[in-house]
Amino acid sequence: MRDFIAMGGYGFYIWTSYALTFFVLAINIIISRVKRRQILNELSNFHQTQAPVKDE
Amino acid sequence: MILVNWLNKIASPQRFYLFCGKWTPWLSLLFFILLSLGLYGGLVTAPADYQQGDAFRIIYVHVPAAWMSLFIYIVMATNAVVAIIWRIKVAEVSIICCAHIGAYFTFLALVTGSLWGKPMWGTWWTWDARLTSELVLLFLYLGIIALYNAYEDKRSASRAIAILTLVGVINIPIIHYSVVWWNTLHQGATVSKFDKPSIDTRMLIPLLEMGVAFSVYFFISLFQRARNEILQREFNSQWVKELVKEKSNA
Numbered sequence: 001m002r003d004f005i006a007m008g009g010y011g012f013y014i015w016t017s018y019a020l021t022f023f024v025l026a027i028n029i030i031i032s033r034v035k036r037r038q039i040l041n042e043l044s045n046f047h048q049t050q051a052p053v054k055d056e
Numbered sequence: 057m058i059l060v061n062w063l064n065k066i067a068s069p070q071r072f073y074l075f076c077g078k079w080t081p082w083l084s085l086l087f088f089i090l091l092s093l094g095l096y097g098g099l100v101t102a103p104a105d106y107q108q109g110d111a112f113r114i115i116y117v118h119v120p121a122a123w124m125s126l127f128i129y130i131v132m133a134t135n136a137v138v139a140i141i142w143r144i145k146v147a148e149v150s151i152i153c154c155a156h157i158g159a160y161f162t163f164l165a166l167v168t169g170s171l172w173g174k175p176m177w178g179t180w181w182t183w184d185a186r187l188t189s190e191l192v193l194l195f196l197y198l199g200i201i202a203l204y205n206a207y208e209d210k211r212s213a214s215r216a217i218a219i220l221t222l223v224g225v226i227n228i229p230i231i232h233y234s235v236v237w238w239n240t241l242h243q244g245a246t247v248s249k250f251d252k253p254s255i256d257t258r259m260l261i262p263l264l265e266m267g268v269a270f271s272v273y274f275f276i277s278l279f280q281r282a283r284n285e286i287l288q289r290e291f292n293s294q295w296v297k298e299l300v301k302e303k304s305n306a
Contacts, residue, residue: 014110014114020168029276032277032280033280040300
């Protein structure tokens with residue numbers, strides 16, 4: 001296990017690359033999801049002010 | 057003919073929106089399966105390189121990211137052609153979504169390359185043809201995003217970036233052949249050449265798995281971003297109103 005983490009002395013470079021890659025890939029998805037929620041909220045408010053929803 | 061009919065259908069923003077939503081869970085599942093296989097193969101079963109030792113394992117994130125930076129540009133340019141000739145909304149939307157995802161992958165290719173360069177070449181950065189042309193690609197992506205944001209009207213913005221995208225296509229063969237045309241510090245192609253790939257199969261298979269995993273990730277992200285963009289552009293249409301109402305009641 002320790003050998004696996006050390007990666008023959010290159011652990012720092014390897015694990016930094018992998019961590020950064022997955023961090024960036026995750027952030028990209030999270031940003032879109034947060035934005036989707038914002039858009040749905042904004043549109044919901046906008047549509048309600050435009051034409052009041054009749055059914056309660 | 058079936059393909060043309062399908063393309064005609066999918067070109068409607070509403071249908072494309074639904075299509076993206078339907079496929080995202082399946083693509084996510086496929087992504088995680090391929091990613092697990094690729095990571096296990098790359099980090100555990102692949103033998104250490106005879107020259108670079110374990111440091112070569114950076115290849116499993118660096119090379120797929122670099123492939124994606126080029127692949128996404130080609131997808132983006134194809135959409136740009138469709139957007140310019142037929143003015144199809146879905147293609148217009150896709151261009152800007154591709155630009156964002158492409159910028160992320162290009163950034164990753166550059167930074168992981170730097171993290172590989174330091175222990176192997178002894179430097180984080182050098183003005184080598186491959187590295188420089190890849191940096192130009194990052195600036196192209198960022199320039200496309202900046203130009204898009206400079207327009208108030210999203211349809212004119214899309215048309216402007218479609219043209220810029222096509223101008224930038226010239227950089228793609230330059231990046232690919234840079235290691236052939238110039239004497240670079242960056243190594244030559246290992247996989248994409250006419251000869252047999254000069255890499256052990258146990259090293260190659262995880263690389264291909266990671267490559268496919270990243271491509272699947274690209275489509276997941278593209279679908280997600282396209283859905284957001286379509287909602288914003290079609291905010292006044294009946295189907296969006298109904299969809300928003302349904303979502304806010306839930």
